[in-house]
Amino acid sequence: MDPVLLRALAVGGLVVLVLLVGWVWRRRDGRLRHSDAVGHQQRTARLHGDHLAAVGLDLTDAEAGAVLLGSPTCAPCDTVKQVLGDLAQERDRFRWVYADAGEHLRIAEEHRVLRVPTLFVVAPDGRIVARTSGVPRHDDLRRVLEDLGTAA
């Protein structure tokens, strides 16, 4: 076969492969995982006090909190910040902080964070109620926060 045609087919194949990867990725991105799926076996996952202090999240008088792990060159992180900012305006007892994942590798390793943006939604006692990787949907997060607000 003509080598140019062969290479054109290879480039076309790459395009198809990238489209497939993108489709799978978009289906998984931002999906909310609840605590039963987050907890490692029987032990309930929580963000410990020293970790919360390290990222500067104060949950005194809060009904819910969130820690967003991001990176300086991460555009979706800014989108998640906007989502959190919107939700914080709706609920005044919701506190959230942004932290550079690279500066908090111990949290990333303990909770097996593989990519940014990763978001942890926590109860006032630090228990992880839900987590997401990628850009979460407003409504998904709002529902989690409403449940926490009812429990508080």
Place this chain on the structure above:
Amino acid sequence: MTQDLVRDADGGLVIDVRGPRFGAAITSTVLGAALIVQGPVGIGLVAWQWLAFAIATFAGLAWSPYGRLFRSVKRRFDLGAPPATEPEGPPRFAQFCGFAVASVALVLFAVGATTAAWIAVAVVLTLSLLLALTGLCVGCEVYLVGERLRARVGAADGGEA
């Protein structure tokens, strides 16, 4: 030409989110064509793309040739206001990554390792296709891997992890 640029409070450039994907589509076309035709024309296309990456990385996205093209297309066809804007930092970093791998490809061409050079070009093509076709943030996926490696290397050197 630059009067329609927008800057944030710190003087950082703010860009239309559609710009990087438009640019990635052109990058993909240039590099895809280069891979198909190969030979001197192909290498010339890779060299042009390297130059485009270099300008965007070192002079800033305001000077990026594809960014300028996007702005004139926007005016010509009246594409309307940006659906959203973003700081130029992340896409500029992506341009730097493209610049780095494209540089490797050109060095490999120079030393005669043609096959390896085309593999490097294919890597850049894959990354720009990912951006153009899916909008996936590759930098986000590899950031923590890189930071962990850096911490480990730092610890091995006896420095602070």
